[in-house]
Amino acid sequence: MIDQTVDLSQYLPILLFIGIALGLSVLFVFLPMGVSRLTGAHNPDEEKLSEYECGFPAFEDSRSQFDVQFYLVAISFIIFDLEAAFLFPWAVSLGETGWVGWIGMMTFLTILAIGLAYEWKKGALDWQ
Template sequence: MNLQQYLPVLLFVLVGVAVGVLPQLLGWVLGPNRPDAEKNSPYECGFEAFEDARIKFDVRYYLVAILFILFDLEIAFLIPWAVALTDIGLPGFWTGTIFLIDLLVGFVCAWKLGALDWE
């Protein structure tokens, strides 16, 4: 195996790390550091913080967020399928149709179980 084939991957990783770390390092080194009581005070939407920041969230919030991400990602698969529909032919069409039916059944099931209700 030739290790020169991995040189572009190594360069890509190094440039990615440099782009992620270098601005933070420059901001930490060159940025002003003049803390005072007003800057270090908790701030929330223009008001003083009146509760602990570690309050419990309802599980439904996370459930709705997870369902949104799930259905959003599944819908994202439809774009390449629609673009390549003429190239994949009838078997690809039926595979996509089965996928859409499965997506619809999952959505109806989540709806009937009350996972999308917000009270």
């Protein structure tokens, strides 16, 4: 007969790790909220509660019209942020890629510059 008993003491380090992680997570989430309540940092006023990211009040009718200008600028920011993310690995590997890598990146930057000029000409960057 084969002994099929399991030694559960092998799981004790994992359970301790999960318990410590759960305790620290709860501590890092709820401790700052409690401290801010006790020290008076929680003092909302109209300026603190105003919309600052989306550009229009968040709690209105979902079918109301709004200006898409914010989203155009946000998409432009993401595009040029990704451009910067591509420039760093290209610059690091330029010694190995040589002229082919340089020409490829200049083509990429030219396409982005043409897109920026088009966007500028269409007035997508004008903020009213």
